[in-house]
Amino acid sequence: MQTLGEHKLPHFFNYPPYFTLQPVRETREKQIQVWKELILDYCRTQKVFIIGLEQDFPLFSNPAIERSLNHEAREAFLSALVLDGRAEWMDKSHRQCLILWHRIKDWADIILRFVNENGLEDSVMTIEEIRSGIESRGTDIHGMDRTVLMRALKLLENKGKLAIFKGTSTDDEGVKFSV
Amino acid sequence: MRRRPGIGGLQTAAAARDQYRLLGENVAKLRTDLMKEQLSTFRSQLEDFARKHKNDIRKNPVFRSQFHEMCAKVGVDPLASNKGFWAELLGIGDFYYELGVQIVDICLATRPHNGGLINLEELCKILSQRRKGAREAVSEDDCLRAISKLKVLGSGFEVITVGKRKLVRSVPTELKKDHNEILELSQAQGFVTVEEVERRLSWPTGRAIDALDTLLDEGLAMIDDGHRDGKRRYWFPCVSSISSFVASDTL
Structure with missing residues (x-):
């Protein structure tokens, strides 16, 4: 099986017609389905949060069969993810897409579990500590996108699980957990 | 031979016809019996064969296909029904x-x-x-x-x-x-x-x-x-x- 970095690629990735948006609805739906799964799967294993439509994204082309997705196909697959609630357009012109390989509420659950497992129930942490501290090493939280993290933390704040406080700069923005 | 007239002649002819028919029936019966015997021998041998090579038939696809061919030639379809001798013997119906x-x-x-x-x-x-x-x-x-x-x-x-x-x-x-x-x-x-x-x-x-x-x-x-x-x-x-x-x- 062909790999991309450490990511195992499904076999349809080597079948040229999957790189052309199919005109027949049923076939296109199936095509979009497998692409959605591949994109989410790849982003999860490679910890990718943002896909730029005009940038070189490894999944958008397969040099082995000399095929690449055109803009229309890229937008179609990502739009399908947006419809599923697994992605969000970051701008009106659909140039950048935020991939939620965990939904925001799932991220919130992961953060709560992380807090419990590390006994941080009443602690204070900066956002940067959560993203890149020793505690989060080896978890999905480590190195996570700041925007996504803030959204998950806001959700938890609304549920009364923590309080976000602002420092003098974004560097010392932090949270106080009260789980 | 000069054809003999009268009722006696007719009776003789009828008797002869009966004799021929009887003889004919006997021959036919003998043949059928022989055929039946051959078929039952064949069937029992096919069964013996199937019993003996049960494992081969179940495990070896080439052997299985040859066995099917052989069965087809003598008009036996082991898949015709899941009940009955063949299915019980071989379990190939289920398969x-x-x-x-x-x-x-x-x-x-x-x-x-x-x-x-x-x-x-x-x-x-x-x-x-x-x-x-x-x-x-x-x-x-x-x-x-x-x-x-x-x-x-x-x-x-x-x-x-x-x-x-x-x-x-x-x-x-x-x-x-x-x-x-x-x-x-x-x-x-x-x-x-x-x-x-x-x-x-x-x-x-x-x-x-x-x-x-x-x-x-x-x-x-x-x-x-x-x-x-x-x-x-x-x-x-x-x-x-x-x-x-x-x-x-x-x-």
């Missing part, structure tokens, strides 16, 4: 029903990808992957037998021959001659172009496009506009080995 169920399953699972037409070879490969745990190996011959049993369900399972390949159809689409010819043509590379169809089959443009459009609508073909030469290619998952890959991922 084929199980295969049948798995084949239906695979055909349904791969349908979104191949439009309900799958290469027999691929089907067999997926089937074997799925049955890795099972003791018996499965051959294409077994698949064909299992599929022939599926016909009684009237669900449109059919094996069609396109060029050198056998394809298993699980949708009731009737493939027209034009479509068959395109499928056959596509077997060389897995795809065709309109130009190629026109040239190789000497068709006018409209005919080629019509047939290809139908194949697209049926979900049997996929377009590929990504080649450098800019010519649209029509790929047929049912003739490419890719179908097994996609299928085994999603199964």
